[in-house]
Amino acid sequence: MKRHSFTSHCVLAMACGLIIALSLFAAPTKTHAAEKTYEIGTDVTFPPFEYANDNNKYVGIDMDLIRAIAKDQHFNVDIKPLGFNAAIQAVQAGQADGVLAGMSVTPERKGTFDFSNPYYNSGVVMGVAQNNNSTKSLNDLKGKTVAVKTGTTGAQYAQSIQKKYGFKISTFDDSNNVYEDVMTGNSVACFDDQPVLKYGINQGTQLKIVTKPAAGTPIGFGVKKGQNQELLKKFNTGLANLKKNGQYQKILDKYLNAKKSTTDNHSFFGILNQNKVFLWQGFLQTLWLTIVSIVFATIIGVFFGLLGVLPMKFFQGLSTTFIYVFRGLPLIVLALFIYTGIPTLIGTKIPAFTAGVITLMLDEGAYIAAFVKGGIQSVEKGQMEAARSLGLPFGKAMRKVVLPQGIKLIVPSFINQFIITLKDTSILSVIGIIELTQTGKIIIARNLEGFKVWAMVALIYLIVITLLTWLSNWGKRRTKI
Amino acid sequence: MSKIKVTDLYKQYGDNHVLKGVNLEVKDNEVVVVIGPSGSGKSTLLRSLNKLEEPTSGSIVVHGEDIAKKDANIDKIREQIGMVFQHFNLFHNLDVGKNIMLAPVELGKLNKQDAEKQAKKLLKVVGLENKFNASVDSLSGGQQQRIAIARALAMNPDIMLFDEPTSALDPEMVGDVLQVMKDLAKEGMTMVVVTHEMGFAKEVADRVVFVDEGKIMESGTPDDIFNHPKNPRLKEFLSKILAV
Ligand SMILES: Nc1ncnc2c1ncn2[C@@H]1O[C@H](COP(=O)(O)OP(=O)(O)O)[C@@H](O)[C@H]1O
Ligand SMILES: [Mg+2]
Numbered sequence: 227m228k229r230h231s232f233t234s235h236c237v238l239a240m241a242c243g244l245i246i247a248l249s250l251f252a253a254p255t256k257t258h259a260a261e262k263t264y265e266i267g268t269d270v271t272f273p274p275f276e277y278a279n280d281n282n283k284y285v286g287i288d289m290d291l292i293r294a295i296a297k298d299q300h301f302n303v304d305i306k307p308l309g310f311n312a313a314i315q316a317v318q319a320g321q322a323d324g325v326l327a328g329m330s331v332t333p334e335r336k337g338t339f340d341f342s343n344p345y346y347n348s349g350v351v352m353g354v355a356q357n358n359n360s361t362k363s364l365n366d367l368k369g370k371t372v373a374v375k376t377g378t379t380g381a382q383y384a385q386s387i388q389k390k391y392g393f394k395i396s397t398f399d400d401s402n403n404v405y406e407d408v409m410t411g412n413s414v415a416c417f418d419d420q421p422v423l424k425y426g427i428n429q430g431t432q433l434k435i436v437t438k439p440a441a442g443t444p445i446g447f448g449v450k451k452g453q454n455q456e457l458l459k460k461f462n463t464g465l466a467n468l469k470k471n472g473q474y475q476k477i478l479d480k481y482l483n484a485k486k487s488t489t490d491n492h493s494f495f496g497i498l499n500q501n502k503v504f505l506w507q508g509f510l511q512t513l514w515l516t517i518v519s520i521v522f523a524t525i526i527g528v529f530f531g532l533l534g535v536l537p538m539k540f541f542q543g544l545s546t547t548f549i550y551v552f553r554g555l556p557l558i559v560l561a562l563f564i565y566t567g568i569p570t571l572i573g574t575k576i577p578a579f580t581a582g583v584i585t586l587m588l589d590e591g592a593y594i595a596a597f598v599k600g601g602i603q604s605v606e607k608g609q610m611e612a613a614r615s616l617g618l619p620f621g622k623a624m625r626k627v628v629l630p631q632g633i634k635l636i637v638p639s640f641i642n643q644f645i646i647t648l649k650d651t652s653i654l655s656v657i658g659i660i661e662l663t664q665t666g667k668i669i670i671a672r673n674l675e676g677f678k679v680w681a682m683v684a685l686i687y688l689i690v691i692t693l694l695t696w697l698s699n700w701g702k703r704r705t706k707i
Numbered sequence: 708m709s710k711i712k713v714t715d716l717y718k719q720y721g722d723n724h725v726l727k728g729v730n731l732e733v734k735d736n737e738v739v740v741v742i743g744p745s746g747s748g749k750s751t752l753l754r755s756l757n758k759l760e761e762p763t764s765g766s767i768v769v770h771g772e773d774i775a776k777k778d779a780n781i782d783k784i785r786e787q788i789g790m791v792f793q794h795f796n797l798f799h800n801l802d803v804g805k806n807i808m809l810a811p812v813e814l815g816k817l818n819k820q821d822a823e824k825q826a827k828k829l830l831k832v833v834g835l836e837n838k839f840n841a842s843v844d845s846l847s848g849g850q851q852q853r854i855a856i857a858r859a860l861a862m863n864p865d866i867m868l869f870d871e872p873t874s875a876l877d878p879e880m881v882g883d884v885l886q887v888m889k890d891l892a893k894e895g896m897t898m899v900v901v902t903h904e905m906g907f908a909k910e911v912a913d914r915v916v917f918v919d920e921g922k923i924m925e926s927g928t929p930d931d932i933f934n935h936p937k938n939p940r941l942k943e944f945l946s947k948i949l950a951v
Contacts, residue, residue, distance in 0.1 A: 434908055612796035616810035617786035630800040
């Protein structure tokens with residue numbers, strides 16, 4: 227009972243906060259070019275269907291196929307490597323027009339998606355470490371753990387036979403982590419689509435396939451049920467044309483028989499050199515996201531902080547609620563809620579960057595509001611009283627006497643918050659913003675050099691944070707004068 | 708002529724009844740000293756006179772206007788009432804000169820140059836003419852309190868309120884501050900002073916008011932109060948004070 231009323235209060239407060247935030251800041255942008263552009267959600271990495279190549283361009287069966295179809299049918303595509311689950315949610319929320327991510331056509335998914343004609347037929351195979359000679363069939367899995375990727379046919383297949391063969395399942399968000407887990411021996415085997423696993427092995431993943439393809443399912447392009455029928459029609463027509471003119475088979479051959487490229491230099495500096503442009507872009511995106519978010523978070527934070535010290539109960543309540551709600555929500559929940567939730571509410575797409583900025587604005591803004599309010603309140607009461615006793619109105623007393631003293635107290639917190647904001651931008655990779663962290667993920671998806679790439683990414687964050695810390699110390703010294 | 712007239716003033720914080728029907732009149736040029744035990748409501752009474760505390764009921768007529776009313780233009784009236792606090796409350800973000808100049812300049816009473824001239828003059832009055840550029844935190848308590856008096860005088864008020872102005876000072880500082888207050892009284896300033904300095908009360912007060920448990924228990928000339936007290940609580944209070 228208690229719990230229920232508490233939750234309903236929360237929801238109410240949250241709705242209030244969001245409505246305020248929305249009415250103030252969410253100005254969704256619509257772009258309608260002459261030649262229609264569709265936003266296509268896809269996976270971050272699901273080779274050979276989609277992955278970033280050496281030039282960090284998205285390629286693979288799905289990518290080549292949709293580009294060829296777009297050309298054939300005269301439309302543009304904007305590829306959004308969101309990750310499989312996020313891509314599905316984005317389509318359901320109207321944030322993307324379709325999802326093309328090696329997605330199996332299942333009865334369950336047919337409830338919420340309209341699918342194109344299948345463009346591939348897949349089957350699930352079992353992979354084990356190359357040096358593992360004791361796991362040869364499903365019967366050898368008893369009591370062991372297997373790894374799968376969420377949302378894949380492999381995962382479904384594993385669940386369907388789990389009881390019969392008595393194994394445990396570990397779930398991961400992308401294929402590399404699945405393979406890693408098997409290679410390190412945490413899991414004894416993995417289940418994955420045959421082309422996917424085969425491609426991985428061609429690229430040097432130290433696994434081998436030990437079973438025949440099972441549970442074959444068709445793979446199709448999906449749009450939200452009842453929506454984007456025109457796009458679906460174009461996809462089907464285009465696919466038929468490509469099949470007729472042989473382009474379709476060419477694309478399949480290109481990716482299913484691909485051998486590992488030998489030009490890759492996998493040393494630390496080799497990787498750095500090869501990806502420097504991409505990393506630089508990711509870094510710039512992180513920096514830009516941080517700066518824009520800080521500006522908005524400061525505005526909204528100072529606004530709600532000041533509301534909290536006005537001598538009016540209503541405004542104080544507003545401030546307290548804002549702080550309570552947005553400081554209380556985990557950033558990742560807020561990001562997903564805004565990115566997928568708001569379009570559902572208002573019926574318009576918002577770009578991921580805008581959603582990211584709104585997320586950080588609200589979250590960091592709540593922290594800023596809290597310390598602005600706290601800083602001002604910690605100025606002795608006597609200062610305000612003395613100013614008022616001289617006849618200064620509230621606003622003047624605030625500006626001339628209380629705020630200057632409050633600001634001195636909160637400058638260090640501000641700079642601290644900027645550093646936190648920079649770090650928090652990494653969480654926005656969940657809504658597909660290709661900032662530094664997401665950049666790292668994409669590079670790793672290709673070269674499987676997690677340790678080295680994460681070290682690079684970490685180093686870049688540390689360098690920026692060191693610079694910010696210097697700035698902070700400089701700021702602190704300045705305000706002590 | 709009466710400058711302040713308080714009628715049936717009540718003040719409560721929640722269930723705590725702090726003032727329970729106070730009637731007080733302060734005449735032009737009069738110096739009223741308020742004494743009484745700690746927690747009896749002296750500060751609350753004094754702070755009601757410029758509406759730093761909102762009265763629960765009753766009327767407080769200052770310069771002919773009832774400031775207890777919601778629509779009273781309190782900022783205008785406060786310009787004419789100077790207040791000096793126990794803990795000085797000088798503005799820490801401003802130096803001494805700017806502390807004194809802030810209100811007259813911000814409220815358009817004086818331009819910057821005139822305000823500066825006036826500030827220097829007032830600093831001389833309180834005996835700190837060389838502190839114009841000093842930072843507030845570099846001053847002793849006694850110096851800060853004298854600056855606070857100068858700051859209040861800068862608005863050229865015709866009433867001054869003092870809430871235990873010497874209670875937070877080291878003993879050797881008390882004399883300087885009291886001297887400034889005596890000079891003010893001599894020049895005819897209307898003053899309401901809450902203090903435990905009985906010497907000051909005897910020497911300067913036109914009237915002494917004894918507050919206890921939120922009421923004025925006795926009121927009279929210093930001679931009446933100190934030499935012929937009638938109220939038993941006042942007698943007890945005086946015996947305690949004088950025994951120290
Ligand atoms: N802002 C306030 N909120 C609640 N109670 C208060 C407040 N200010 C004063 N009081 C109470 O009012 C009573 C009188 O306080 P005060 O006027 O400061 O006494 P005095 O100045 O005579 O020592 C005390 O009991 C005190 O606790
Ligand atoms: Mg007091």
